[in-house]
Amino acid sequence: MDADGNGAVDREEFIAGMRRSAAEDEGSYLKRLGAMVEAWMSVCDADDNGLIDQQEFTTMYTRTLGASPEDLAAAFTKLDLNGDGSLDAGEIRRATEEYHTSEDPQAPGNWLFGPF
Template sequence: MLHRRRGAAPDSATVRLLAEGMDGFWTDVIAPLDQDGDGKVDLREMTEGFKRVLTDPALYPEQIEPVFNCFFDLVDLNEDGKIDQAEFRQMFDSVAGVPGEDCAAVFAALDRDGPGALDRAEFHRAVTEFFYGCDPDAPANHLFGRVAG
């Protein structure tokens, strides 16, 4: 499925890289949430695990950054190391069905250096601000769609 969206062959390096990223997400983030050792991660385990990870910024590099590196690579359809506005809009449409004008406003606010694209560092700044920030007016609060006020 990934290969069709990205125009890559199922056995391509791109598909292998993305699959390895998702395998790593399972191994490093999801599987350790299985507190009772039954080989499954139930809703309680998932909720408690993510609550811990998403309230402790020290866990970002180990738990969240690899996931969003993979997400960044999925969104960066032309593989230029940046997410342009068209790719960002496609992400918004896929994740939350956000209207184009909201997408454009959020993208402009996140693109702090202004070249019309988010590099990996800007993307991680936005994700960090989204999960750990305290500013109710921060642009990243709308990273995955406008929050109704």
């Protein structure tokens, strides 16, 4: 992914590399995506009910990314496609796929890690 050969992968190189990976072998990408969503749900779902509520989402990303609770509240609202106050595996999978493949900066999945 280090397109400029500087020994580091910046945000643009990461996004381009992930999109390339998805485009070159979509079947394999989607298989890996399922495993990634399963792992994310397992880590984030503190009460083990199969859903991610806003508190679990906020806890995950304030601790791991240092994101603000206010930014995460906005992100959660965008990701909660059915407006039920929780994220299920389908919503997380769609968001993860959009995050790695969408060219639309307003796509809900591009809020997966907050408004970065």
